[in-house]
Amino acid sequence: MNIDMIRASAERLKGYVRHTPLLSSPFLDEIAGRRVLVKPECLQHTGSFKFRGGWSSVSSLDDQIRRNGVIAYSSGNHAQGVAYAASQHGAPAVIVMPNDAPQLKIDNTRALGAEVVLYDRPHGESREDVGRAIADERGLTMIKPYDEPQVIAGQGTTGLEIAEQARIKGVVSGDVLICCGGGGLTSGIALALQADAPGLRARPVEPEEFDDVTRSLISGRIETNNRQSGSLCDAIITPAPGTLTFPIMSRLCGPGLVVTEEEALRAVVHAFKRLKIVVEPGGAVALAAALFHPKEIEGDAVVAVCTGGNIDAEVFANAVRDYG
Known part of the structure; x- marks a missing residue:
């Protein structure tokens, strides 16, 4: 992985990706005790930053390989990103999704033209095994999340945009908080910031009990989660950091931050009330850290990436009712 690959991906994304802005609110600044800039990737195609990686991967394939089809496994956001990218390239797509994923994400993935295969995550069925078997049987190209x-x-193209936008707003140093699962977005942004905004530091943010990246950065080795499901922050629940992403995060990222599920839901409500954006719990943990963990953050300004907005209506309504 290097910055040249990120810049090449940005070229392939030109004309297709949404360049999401940096949003702000004096109400959020007051809560955090510093300037808060929010990157709303919930406004991206398919409702999350995952469109960037999906398009980057599908567009990089040889024409014949792409025509044979692609396969991915995901709880929903990567699923939709790959499904949409494949449909726009005329390629068949199979997506392996957990049977406890939010129904909205399953329905959206199917609506984007992909074949959805459900697996039993709560009882320990392996998505990797299911995906590998289908890929081998049908000759599909795997696109990992x-x-x-x-x-x-x-995903690193998000970091290129942050570097440019932050510079325009006069922010040249501080922490960039990123909702983190396996580390694809975090490591991509970290590489982009190293090249274009070395004063900005990428930091992963995770929910309680699913803080494998934070613990891995402390121990210096890949740690795993005891549970693989059972959180409202399903979008960023992964078994462990990736073998490609962890070395990048170890080299370039600051310490991880961990928030509660309640803090994530409160951030969902603040994003809605103050920025007029809809964010899912897993996509709101970075904002939650910016608002509710100010003593763990450095700098006069902080950037928080709201990574996705594919939230079930019931979860959103409950959050507004309970914390609005």
């Missing part, structure tokens, strides 16, 4: 060079490159 984070531990894949072209996926990391696509």
